[in-house]
Every structure is written in C-alpha cells, then in structure tokens.
Amino acid sequence: MLPATYRHLLRTPGAAAFFLTSAAGRVGIAMTSLGLVWLIHARTGSYAVAGLVTGGFAVAEALAGPQLGRLVDRFGQTRVLPLALLAHAAAVAVLLTLVASGSPAWLLTAAGVAAGASIPQLGALSGARWAALLRGGRSAELPAAFALESLSNGFAYLAGPVLVSVAGASGHPAFGSALAATLVVGGGLAFAAQRRTAPPPASEAAERRRAGRSLLRPGFAVLAGINLAIGVFFGSMQVSVTAFAVEHGVPAAAAPLFAASSCGELLAGWLYGVRRWRAAPRVQLAAGTSVLAVCCLSLPVTDSLPGLGVAVALTGMTIPPILVVTSVLTQSAVHRYVLTQAFTWLNSASAAGSAIAAAASGRAVDTFGAPGGFTIASAAALTMTVLALTGLRALRPAAGEPAIDP
Numbered sequence: 001m002l003p004a005t006y007r008h009l010l011r012t013p014g015a016a017a018f019f020l021t022s023a024a025g026r027v028g029i030a031m032t033s034l035g036l037v038w039l040i041h042a043r044t045g046s047y048a049v050a051g052l053v054t055g056g057f058a059v060a061e062a063l064a065g066p067q068l069g070r071l072v073d074r075f076g077q078t079r080v081l082p083l084a085l086l087a088h089a090a091a092v093a094v095l096l097t098l099v100a101s102g103s104p105a106w107l108l109t110a111a112g113v114a115a116g117a118s119i120p121q122l123g124a125l126s127g128a129r130w131a132a133l134l135r136g137g138r139s140a141e142l143p144a145a146f147a148l149e150s151l152s153n154g155f156a157y158l159a160g161p162v163l164v165s166v167a168g169a170s171g172h173p174a175f176g177s178a179l180a181a182t183l184v185v186g187g188g189l190a191f192a193a194q195r196r197t198a199p200p201p202a203s204e205a206a207e208r209r210r211a212g213r214s215l216l217r218p219g220f221a222v223l224a225g226i227n228l229a230i231g232v233f234f235g236s237m238q239v240s241v242t243a244f245a246v247e248h249g250v251p252a253a254a255a256p257l258f259a260a261s262s263c264g265e266l267l268a269g270w271l272y273g274v275r276r277w278r279a280a281p282r283v284q285l286a287a288g289t290s291v292l293a294v295c296c297l298s299l300p301v302t303d304s305l306p307g308l309g310v311a312v313a314l315t316g317m318t319i320p321p322i323l324v325v326t327s328v329l330t331q332s333a334v335h336r337y338v339l340t341q342a343f344t345w346l347n348s349a350s351a352a353g354s355a356i357a358a359a360a361s362g363r364a365v366d367t368f369g370a371p372g373g374f375t376i377a378s379a380a381a382l383t384m385t386v387l388a389l390t391g392l393r394a395l396r397p398a399a400g401e402p403a404i405d406p
Contacts, residue, residue, distance in 0.1 A: 009145055012134075014133070017194045018129050022126040026152060026153060032119065034164050036054045037050045038177075039096075039173040042168065056113040056116065057112040058355070060113040065344040069124060070338075072201075073202065073339070094111050095115060122188060123149060125191070125340060130145040142331065146324045223330055228349040228352060231352060234350070236376040238358075245305070247369060247370055261313060263313070288318055288321045292381045293384070295381075299315070299374035299377060
C-alpha cells in the first residue's frame with residue numbers, strides 16, 4: 001500500500017499516467033548501457049570493443065542530453081519526444097544489424113553514439129511535469145513528488161540490469177537490447193501521449209533568452225557542482241567496493257554490498273517523501289551532505305566485509321534526500337521555461353563526475369588499494385558539504401519565483 005502522501009500525489013489528474021509511463025521507459029534506459037556490453041562482447045568476444053561502444057554511448061548521452069532538453073523547453077515535450085524516440089529506435093536497429101553482420105568497431109561505435117545522442121532523459125521530462133503540475137499553492141508537495149521520482153530511478157537501476165543480465169546470461173543478448181529499446185520507445189511514446197500535463201514551451205524569443213540566463217545564476221552553478229561531486233562519489237564507490245571484495249578474497253561479496261547500498265537508498269527515499277520537513281530545502285541540503293561526509297569517514301579505515309556493509313548502507317541512505325532536495329532547489333533556481341535543460345545539465349554533470357572517478361579511483365586503488373578509492377569518495381562527499389554550506393545564500397529562491405519553504 002502506498003502512503004497517503006504518495007496516493008494523494010498520484011490522484012492528481014494526469015499524474016499517475018505520466019509517472020507510470022516514464023517509470024517503464026526508465027527501466028529501459030537503465031538496461032541500455034549494460035545491454036550493449038552483453039551484446040557487443042557476445043558477438044565480438046572483446047570487452048575492449050564493448051567498452052568503446054558503451055563509452056561512446058555514454059559520452060553522447062551526456063553531451064546531447066542538455067541540447068535535447070533545450071529543444072524540449074523551446075518546442076514542447078509532445079513535439080520533440082516522439083522524434084527523439086524514432087531516432088533512438090532507428091539507431092538501436094542499425095546497431096543490432098551491424099553487430100549481427102560482424103561490422104568493424106568504428107561502425108559499432110558510431111551507432112552507439114547515435115543511440116546515446118537520441119535517448120531521451122525521461123526523468124528530466126517527468127520532473128518538469130511535476131514542477132508544472134504542482135506550481136503555486138501545491139509547491140510544498142514537490143519534495144514528495146521528487147521522492148517518487150527518486151524511487152522510480154532506484155527501482156529502474158535495480159530491475160533493469162537484472163533483466164538485461166538474465167537475457168545475456170541465457171544466451172540472448174540481442175533480446176536484452178531489443179527489450180530495452182522497446183521499453184524506452186513504448187514508455188516514451190505513452191508518456192508523450194499525456195498532453196494535458198505537459199508544461200507549455202516558451203512562446204517568444206525574448207522570453208526564452210531571459211529564461212536561459214537563469215542557468216547562469218550562482219545557485220544553479222552550486223547545484224551543478226554538487227551533482228558533479230555526486231557522480232565522483234558513485235563512480236569511486238563502484239570501483240572501491242569491488243576492489244575491497246576482491247582484496248578480501250570474496251569477489252562475490254561485491255553484489256550483496258551494492259544491494260545493501262541500493263536497499264538503503266530505496267528505504268531512505270521512501271521515508272523522506274512521506275513527511276513534511278520544516279527546514280528550508282537549502283538547509284536540508286547542507287545537513288544531508290554533512291551527514292554523508294561524516295558517514296564516509298569510516299570508509300577508508302574499514303577492514304571487514306560486515307563493517308563495510310553497514311558503512312555503504314548508511315552512505316546510501318543519505319543520497320536520496322540529497323538528490324530530492326537538489327531537484328527541489330533546481331526548480332526554484334532557474335526559470336520554468338528552461339527547467340528540462342537544467343535537469344539534464346545536472347544529469348550530465350553526474351555522468352561526467354562518474355567518468356572522472358572511474359579513472360581516478362582506478363589509479364588510486366592500484367596504488368593504495370581499496371582505501372585509496374574510498375578516500376576519493378570521501379573527498380567528493382566533503383566537497384558536496386563545502387558547496388552546500390557556502391552556497392546557502394545563492395540557493396535562496398530567485399526573485400520572481402515562488403518559494404517552497406514551508
């Protein structure tokens with residue numbers, strides 16, 4: 001049974017339809033990158049080629065996402081999204097054909113880039129709809145709405161990799177990639193069909209320019225920096241937890257350790273959204289990042305698997321409130337006509353941070369072992385705290401935008 005807070009949100013006219021369809025599409029998005037690894041490796045026998053294709057996909061997604069968001073803000077979700085989905089479906093179909101025909105790595109990489117550049121950021125689009133739907137008198141409900149979004153993302157990145165791994169391990173990697181594309185395209189088209197909840201685009205060029213300048217505000221720069229640090233934290237934790245398990249002679253322990261973190265995240269996100277918090281969002285952000293930094297202190301000195309399990313569960317529980325409050329602050333820091341761009345820029349910042357961390361923490365682990373990687377994760381958490389504390393003034397609601405502080 002859903003708590004009353006979430007039931008009330010989903011009973012808002014049109015809310016359940018766009019939330020559930022975007023949730024289905026996000027499962028497909030969570031499957032896509034790993035599905036490419038299974039597919040390319042199964043056909044070529046090379047993890048290097050698989051890494052090249054998925055790397056091209058990830059870079060293209062990070063760079064093209066904000067540009068696609070800009071088009072959505074200008075022309076509207078219902079006009080841009082179907083075209084992006086058509087392009088993504090075509091790119092995946094071409095990639096599957098190239099893989100089946102044994103094409104060279106550069107062609108596979110080009111198709112991967114096309115698939116990444118055209119995949120829509122359904123989370124950003126769904127978040128923009130909540131912000132439009134709850135604008136004004138219901139703005140105090142936004143934290144609960146973004147908590148629902150966090151839960152949807154958490155579920156997608158739990159279920160998606162499992163589905164695609166089952167398909168790959170059973171000898172049908174192409175089915176996993178096809179299923180991912182089907183969920184993305186089917187969920188995205190069903191989402192686009194919900195026209196009455198789509199936020200209106202900016203109608204005049206002057207209005208678009210004025211809105212675009214809000215992306216240069218100090219408050220949004222602080223949030224982008226925090227999301228970059230979040231990406232560094234996640235990227236470092238992935239490498240470091242795996243290295244810790246290997247160093248202790250139990251490589252299989254990495255899976256339950258990651259599960260402990262994911263379960264902690266889901267539980268915390270669920271609980272955060274069911275109550276009304278009295279503190280202002282910017283204060284919650286400073287508090288949440290501070291708690292994360294404190295929880296990270298034990299990571300570099302932990303020397304047992306149970307101890308690390310507790311540590312990663314605690315750090316995992318601090319992440320969803322930070323992400324929710326970041327989304328809440330974003331909608332008050334930028335103009336509503338560039339909100340989709342803002343959300344996609346934050347996603348790209350996180351992706352960039354994760355890519356940086358994968359390289360940096362890998363080198364640190366090679367030199368100092370798992371504690372070296374955990375030190376990078378701890379430094380990222382400390383950076384979030386410093387940014388949140390020094391940005392308290394910059395994160396006040398912008399002039400002319402409604403404050404959501406209770």
